[in-house]
Amino acid sequence: MNRIEEYVEKCFADIPDSERKEQLKAEIIENLNEKVLDLIEQGKTGEDAENKTIIEFGEIDDIKQELCKDIQADKPRKYNKYALLLWFSVGGSALIIGLMLFINLYYTKNNIWFVYPAFGVLWWPLVMAFLWLRHK
Numbered sequence: 001m002n003r004i005e006e007y008v009e010k011c012f013a014d015i016p017d018s019e020r021k022e023q024l025k026a027e028i029i030e031n032l033n034e035k036v037l038d039l040i041e042q043g044k045t046g047e048d049a050e051n052k053t054i055i056e057f058g059e060i061d062d063i064k065q066e067l068c069k070d071i072q073a074d075k076p077r078k079y080n081k082y083a084l085l086l087w088f089s090v091g092g093s094a095l096i097i098g099l100m101l102f103i104n105l106y107y108t109k110n111n112i113w114f115v116y117p118a119f120g121v122l123w124w125p126l127v128m129a130f131l132w133l134r135h136k
Helices: 003-011 019-041 046-057 061-074 081-107 115-121 123-134
Strands: none
Touching (some): 115 123
């Protein structure tokens, strides 16, 4: 690996691996190697040409920042697991309470008993709401 490739590898070391990063690195290395060859044709030594190319190229902070934005945009959005669990528990509790209400009203109209197990079922979304707020 020549100095140009080492320099570009070092510049991109702190960026997560991606296809776009590899394409950009290859393009930069190609352009810098072409500049080195042009400087050698103008009479510079190989080492001087590499040094001048690296110095003129400078830092790539803008490129790195843009590449990080692209990588972040490509990542799938992370869903909030606890919010999903909360909504699942609310829906599940509503279904269970609705089933108990139906059974109560269909089989024993004179005796209202579905309220008592409903209190037990309501603990499920209450716990999920607590977990969601704790991890928010």
